[in-house]
Amino acid sequence: MRKIFIADAHLKRPEDANYRTLVRFLENLPADTETLYLLGDIFEFWIGNPEPVYGHYREIVDCLKQVRGRGVRIVYFEGNHDFHLDRFFGEKLQAEVHRAGALLEIGGQKVYVCHGDEINREDYRYRAFRLLLHNPVVKALVPIFSRRIADHAAAVLSRRSSSKHSLREKRWDYRVILDSFARNRFASGCDAVITGHYHLPMIKREPGRLFISLGDWITHYSYAQWLDGEFTLESYREN
Numbered sequence: 001m002r003k004i005f006i007a008d009a010h011l012k013r014p015e016d017a018n019y020r021t022l023v024r025f026l027e028n029l030p031a032d033t034e035t036l037y038l039l040g041d042i043f044e045f046w047i048g049n050p051e052p053v054y055g056h057y058r059e060i061v062d063c064l065k066q067v068r069g070r071g072v073r074i075v076y077f078e079g080n081h082d083f084h085l086d087r088f089f090g091e092k093l094q095a096e097v098h099r100a101g102a103l104l105e106i107g108g109q110k111v112y113v114c115h116g117d118e119i120n121r122e123d124y125r126y127r128a129f130r131l132l133l134h135n136p137v138v139k140a141l142v143p144i145f146s147r148r149i150a151d152h153a154a155a156v157l158s159r160r161s162s163s164k165h166s167l168r169e170k171r172w173d174y175r176v177i178l179d180s181f182a183r184n185r186f187a188s189g190c191d192a193v194i195t196g197h198y199h200l201p202m203i204k205r206e207p208g209r210l211f212i213s214l215g216d217w218i219t220h221y222s223y224a225q226w227l228d229g230e231f232t233l234e235s236y237r238e239n
Contacts, residue, residue: 002227003225004035005113005214005225007197008214012056013056014060021236023059029070036072037194039195079196083134116195119197192209194231203233
């Protein structure tokens with residue numbers, strides 16, 4: 001059986017190229033796909049249990065429902081653009097939702113899976129911002145947010161993320177940070193580590209160890225898969 005891992009699509013508008021490509025990818029998942037792991041930031045912004053569903057996300061949600069209807073298990077790891085998902089994705093898509101990284105058993109291996117936004121321990125400003133967004137009080141207030149407030153928050157979060165990304169790349173060497181994080185996980189007994197967030201498609205193999213950074217669905221259209229006991233990093237290219 002096949003397992004698929006994707007992250008960082010940052011979907012905005014149904015007419016966008018990455019949105020259309022992801023829809024086609026999900027519609028054509030191989031028949032032997034057992035589990036779809038969504039490692040966060042699939043959406044540019046999603047918070048809570050919107051009723052009705054954000055209009056620009058209705059198509060991708062329907063697509064995920066069809067995937068679930070075909071018997072594919074969905075496991076969602078919240079990112080820094082999509083959070084408080086347990087009610088909507090848990091109830092409507094029967095998905096397993098994780099607020100943070102988790103150690104999973106995949107094919108007899110101990111695999112640590114996460115979005116990755118908590119890896120850089122030195123980004124104190126972002127960590128404080130994350131604590132605010134994930135605060136239970138914010139979750140409790142979500143049902144009374146107006147759609148206009150949610151849309152405004154989405155725009156602010158999007159601008160903030162885009163403006164800060166290049167500055168962070170200059171300040172920190174993400175490859176070094178990811179390597180250090182993976183080695184710490186290996187030292188704690190993990191066989192493999194899979195993360196998103198950094199938009200860097202990368203796979204590193206050592207004896208008994210594997211690290212995968214998923215890349216994104218904006219420029220790379222990259223994803224990982226587990227098939228016949230082996231992890232690979234793939235790039236989706238339509239015929």
